[in-house]
Amino acid sequence: MHLPPWIAQYMTALRTLLVLTVLVGIAYPLAVTGVAQLPGLRHRAGGSFTKVGDTTTGSTLIGQSFTDKDGNALARYFQSRPSAAGSGYDPTATGASNLGPESVVDTLPDPSNKNDTGKRSLLSQVCSRSVAVGKLEGVDGSRPYCTPAGVGAVLAVFHHSGATGPVTRVVSLNEACPAVPFVTSYQGVDVQCATFGVDYTKGVVTPVRGGAPNNPKVPADAVTASGSGLDPHISPAYAKLQAPRVAKARGTDDATMQKLIAEHTRGRALGFMGQPNVNVLELNIALDRRYPVRS
Template sequence: MRMSTWIRQHIAALRALLVLTVITGIVYPVAVFVVAQLPGLHDEADGSLLERDGKVVGSSLIGQSFTDGNGNALAQYFQSRPSSSGEGDGYDPTSTSFTNLGPESIVDTLAANPDDADQSLLTQVCQRSKTIGEREGVDGSRPFCAPGGVGAVLSVLGPRDAQGGVEHPTKVVSVNEACPATPFLGSYKGVKVECAEIGEDYSAGLIVPVRGDAPAESPVPSDAVVTSASGLDPHISPEYAAIQVARIAKARTISEAEVRTLVAAHTDGRDLGFLGEPRVNVLELNLDLDGRYPAES
């Protein structure tokens, strides 16, 4: 009797296993595949791939960099936002990541060997903004950024007062400007500002970011100088696209109005009218530019 009950229980378990295997392992995947082939869903299900001359050139869901072999921006293309995914120019879908740097990352690690140096988030933002400003012909200066494209940060050494400040400094160092650089500020509280000696530790001083006289709102938008959470965002803001229009028009010998028309055609509004922000798909826009207004080789 016991053996019979044991057999019946295991046969019932085996039947349940077979039924669930058929449902979840065969029926459900086939049903999802069939639904995905319906008109309007097929492209998305296959990865939203984009083709040019019969060849797959990318996906509308994953950004790309438009630079030369040395990492310099190609003048005839709209530039994507920075990416920290993978080596080189980023945008590696097998290595999606973010920098994990926050607003308190303002002091660089200086080193004689560039491979051992480490830029703070502030310096990365300052450097990118300066480069983009020079490339696009706009003011790339930002608050708390030195003219040289590094974070404007001082280490103020001296006795602390009751509030933790340093009223009478004995030494002031621009911690992100390695010697023999000329510091962005001549003096601070009557003390000459010095450049930073590589290998020296200035953490004992009071770390003071200096705002400078840059405008509060930079023509270079934030998405142009910081990475997205995934590092794969294929979009830029309409504001970043707008400051690139003149360069694109000149490189392709077309009018700025023609470029703006294409930008508008590839600009998506907020989802459902209120979710997210307006955005421009860079890869789709550049492909359309190549198709309509090929750049002279």
């Protein structure tokens, strides 16, 4: 029986749909699932969960926080890097903050609204985290272009002729009044604190480097989130920075912690990709096994 051309076309499309459904929707998933059950692959395919006894403590593929109920870092554990995924390491909200190098000016909180906390720029987030990590680890947390209080050291400089000419006014954009600005004057002009709701866009945004060292004591991964927000690793430098604190909390010495860090440091993938790293969950599990906290 000879079918009309338009029906033949529909039948061809239907057969193609059925074949692709069987291949891509059934055969391929079953094949991948079967391969994933092979020895050496089953653990990773199942989520790389780690157990201590009968308790699942997490996945070595997804980071997590080691804090108390109030969000304060637990001194007896190595801390992970910051996370911008949801409230922190949320697999359902994975992602970055999407803030870039030009994010240096904060949105100040409305003083008439006690629930308004404003919005911090990437620079101020980095600055505040660096101060907090420095305080926790007992080191200098200062960074270039950061104020001692932990916000971006950024001025709005107003000139007599727009962007040129003598300076007529200077405002510290990220320090809301009645704060005392981080510098008293700029090119002979007194620096003012910033007032909520005032338009400072006509001023030239001018970051001030300050006297912080070129190589801060606090590593970059301690103050910046990963692109996914789920990175379970930290740099060996950040792990070593935390070693004295953890050693004290565990009743051991810094040399012992440094040795443990070295044991859990992985090199570059295939010898040339990425950077050496330390899986925080695996390191903290090893801590609990070898050096349990004595109450």
